[in-house]
Amino acid sequence: MLTVAVLISGAGSNLRALLDAAAEPGFPARIVVVGADREADGFAHAERFGIPTVLVPFREFETRDEWGDELRRQIDVWTPDLIVLSGLMRLLPEALVDAWAPALLNTHPAYLPEFPGAHGVRDALAAGVAETGASVIVVDSGVDTGPIIAQERVPILPGDTEHTLHERIKPVERRLLIDVVRAVATGDIDLAARARDRVADPPAIDPGAH
Structure with missing residues (x-):
C-alpha cells in the first residue's frame, strides 16, 4: 500500500x-x-x-x-x-x-511546458490559444519544469473567463492526479525512471494548440 x-x-x-x-x-x-x-x-x-x-x-x-x-x-x-x-x-x-524528489508530485492548470507559473490559466487566455490543459509533474527546483508524468488537453471556449476555464480544468487535474497516484502505487509508473528519462525524451509541445 x-x-x-x-x-x-x-x-x-x-x-x-x-x-x-x-x-x-x-x-x-x-x-x-x-x-x-x-x-x-x-x-x-x-x-x-x-x-x-x-x-x-x-x-x-x-x-x-x-x-x-x-x-x-x-x-x-x-x-x-x-x-x-x-x-x-x-x-x-x-x-x-x-x-x-522524484516522489514529489504537483498538478498545474496548463499543458506544460506551455504557460508555467502562477497564472497559467490567465496566460493561456491572454495568448489567444485554442487549447490549454492540465498536467501532473514531478517537482524539481524550477517553476513547473519537472518531468511531466501525465497531461491532457482542455479546449478554450468562446467567452471563457479565467474562472470558467479554470473550473473546467480542475476536474481534469483531479482525475489525472488520482490516476497517477494509482499507477505509482501499482508500479505502472516509475517516477525515478521518468525523471532519468526526461533529458533523453523531452515532452513535445503540440503545434496544433496555437
Whole structure:
C-alpha cells in the first residue's frame, strides 16, 4: 500500500478528491498525513476522514530554508512513499525538493511546458490559444519544469473567463492526479525512471494548440 502525504495552502479540492478515491475499496494508496504552510480550510477534509494534520506556518520562520527543514522533519515522521502538492502556494526550498524528489508530485492548470507559473490559466487566455490543459509533474527546483508524468488537453471556449476555464480544468487535474497516484502505487509508473528519462525524451509541445 502506497502511503501519501498531501501538502495544501487553501481549500484542498484535490486533497478531497484523493481522499474520496483512497476511500474506495481496492484503491492501492492511502493518505497518512496532510500538511500546510498556513491555517487552511482543507484541513476540514482531512479531519472528516480521520487523517492527521501538520501545520508549519511559513511566517514563523526567518528563512525559507528553515521553514523547509521543519516541514521535512514533521512530514518525514510519517515516512510517506509519495508527497503530493495540492494547492501549496509556496515554493519548496531546493534542499527539500532534493530530499523528496522524484516522489514529489504537483498538478498545474496548463499543458506544460506551455504557460508555467502562477497564472497559467490567465496566460493561456491572454495568448489567444485554442487549447490549454492540465498536467501532473514531478517537482524539481524550477517553476513547473519537472518531468511531466501525465497531461491532457482542455479546449478554450468562446467567452471563457479565467474562472470558467479554470473550473473546467480542475476536474481534469483531479482525475489525472488520482490516476497517477494509482499507477505509482501499482508500479505502472516509475517516477525515478521518468525523471532519468526526461533529458533523453523531452515532452513535445503540440503545434496544433496555437
